[in-house]
Amino acid sequence: MNMNKNKNKNKMFRVAVLGATGAVGREILAILDERRFPASEVIALASARSEGTEVSFGKRRLAVQVARPEAFEGIDIVLASAGSAVARKLLPAAVERGAICVDNSSAFRMDADVPLVVPEVNPEAVASHGGIIANPNCSTIQLVVAIKALHDAARILRIVVSTYQSVSGAGQKGIEELSKQSIALFNQKPYDVSAHEARIAFNCVPHIGPFGEDGYTQEELKLLYETRKIMADESIEVCPTAVRVPVFAGHGESINLQFERPLSADEARELLAAAPGVTVIDDPARKKYPMQMDCAEKDDVFVGRIRIDRSVPHGLALWVVSDNLRKGAATNAVQIAELVVAMERHRAEA
C-alpha cells in the first residue's frame, strides 16, 4: 500500500511535444529539461516537412517524428504548439488515446468545456478538463499575471492596454524577418515581407492577426475574451490595441486600470511584490523599470512604472514586460502540465 503510494507519488509521464521544431516547441523542450519535468520519455513531433531533423532536449538530441494520430499511442501528456488547424485535427486523436493535451493554439481557448489556465491565476480550472487544457495567448498571460493580485484587492472595472509585441510572437520566421530586413535596410537592399503584415524593421505595425469585430484584430480580442475567461469575471471591460515592434524577444504592455475601490501605488507595489510569478522592477529614478532586453529568457512577468492614474477615479498605470516565448507560451504550458502531473498523481494515490 505504501509502496503503491510511493509509486504513484513518483509516477513518471510519457510526453509528446507537438510542433517541436517551432520557436515555442523548442522552448517547451528546453523548459521541460530545466524544470526536470517527470518524463519517462519525451518525443518530438512535427509536420512531415521536419521529418529526419533533430531538436535539442537538454544534452540529448531527439529525432523529430511525424505528427499523426498513431504517434500519440501510449502518450500521457501532449504539449502542443502547432497552430489551430493542426490542433483541431490531431488533439482529439490524442485525447481518444488517453492523453491530456496542453494546447498553445487558439483552437479551443474559448470552448466552454475547455479550461483556459494561467497557473498563478486560475490553477483550479485545470481540474475540469475533458482532455484538453488551453494555454492563453502570450499578451493575455502577462496581463492577467500582472493584474490578478490587484483585482483581488480592489476589483478591476476597466483595462486599457496597448502592446509592444516582439517578433518572436510570429515564430522563427518572424525573428528571421526582422533580422534580414534590418540588415537589408542598412545595406540599402530590397527585402521581403511575409512573416509580419508589413515591414517590421525600424517600424511599428498596428496589425497582429486578422481583423475581426468592429475594427479590432483577433490578437486584440484575445486580450478581452481570454482575460474575462481566466479571471472568471465577465464584467471586466478591456480596450486593447496590439502593435508589433522591432524587438526580437519579449512583449511590453502599457496598462491603465480602473478599480472599484481605491488602491495606492505603494499598496499595488506591495501586492505585486508578493504575487506569484511577478517581479517588481520599479525604481525609475535609478532607471529601474522593465525592458524587453532585460526580461528575455526569464520566466517571470516584470512590472514597473507603477503610478496613480489621476485621469479617472481609482486609476493605476503599469508597464509590464515578459518573455512571450517563455511565460507567454512555453513556461505557462509546462506549468499547466505540472498541475496535470500533481492532479494525476493525487488521483492515482486516492
Place this chain on the structure above:
Amino acid sequence: MNMNKNKNKNKMFRVAVLGATGAVGREILAILDERRFPASEVIALASARSEGTEVSFGKRRLAVQVARPEAFEGIDIVLASAGSAVARKLLPAAVERGAICVDNSSAFRMDADVPLVVPEVNPEAVASHGGIIANPNCSTIQLVVAIKALHDAARILRIVVSTYQSVSGAGQKGIEELSKQSIALFNQKPYDVSAHEARIAFNCVPHIGPFGEDGYTQEELKLLYETRKIMADESIEVCPTAVRVPVFAGHGESINLQFERPLSADEARELLAAAPGVTVIDDPARKKYPMQMDCAEKDDVFVGRIRIDRSVPHGLALWVVSDNLRKGAATNAVQIAELVVAMERHRAEA
C-alpha cells in the same frame, strides 16, 4: 497709399534659425525653403562648436554663425530649436532687439503669457504673444491635431495615450545611436549608451526625459499640461505613457478617448477626413493604417484604426502617426512663423 499697401502685403522677413545644425534645425531650413517662406535673408546660428561648418538651405549652403545676442540684430523672426537653457539665455535678447521668436524648446511653453500654438488647433493664440511663441512637444502636437475636430464635435473628457516614439526625438545623436547599436548587436560587438536612457536597438525604453511628479516623466506630463493649454480646456483628463521604440523617424500613439456625447466611428472618420492637417488612413482589411515607415518626411498627422471603444460609454480608440521632426517640430514652427507673417503684414497694412 496703394503702393504702400502692396509693399506691406509683400513684406519680406529677416529670419534666424537658432540650433541650425541639429536634427530639427536642419528640418526647419528645409521646410522654410520648401514652403517658400517670405525671407529676405536667412541666417544659421548654432553654438561655437559648429562655427565654420555649413548647413543646407535649398540649393544654397549657409555658413553657421555663433549664436550670441548680437547675432539677432536686425532679425525679424527667430526659429529656435536649441534646447531650453540656450532658449532662456538667448531668446529674451532676440526679443529685446525686436525679433519675434518661435521656440521649439520647453523653456517657455507653460508660461502664462507665452502662447503655445498648433496652427490647426489654436491659431488665434498667436496674437497675444509678447515676443515669444512656443512650439509644443512633438507627441502633443500630433495628439491635439488628431483630436481637435472630435473634441469640437463631442467634447473629450479623458485621454489615455501610449506613445511609440522614434529616436529622432532625441536628435541626431539619438538617430546615430540606434544605427550604431543595431550594427554592433548584429556583429556581437560592444556598444555605447548615451543618447537614450538605455539600449534602444531591438528594445523599448519606457523613459523619455527625467522623472517628474508621481512617477511620470516630463515627456508624459507634457502630454497632459500642453494638451490642456492648447485646447484651452483645463478639464480634459490625460493619462500618458511615453515609450521610445527602435524606429528612426515618426512617432506612433495609441489613443483612447472618452467623450461627453456619443460619436460613431464613421462620424469620427468623416470629421477627421475634413480636419486640417489630418490624413485618414483607415481601411484595415486592406492593410491600410498609419505606420512610421510611410509617414516619415510628410507633414500631416495620420489617423487610423478608428474604432469604438466599448469598454466605456462614448469611447473611441485611434492609432496616430506623424513625423516628429516635421509636424512634431519643424513644420509646426514654420506654420507658426507663417501666422506671424500674416499678422505682421496685416498690422503693417492697417
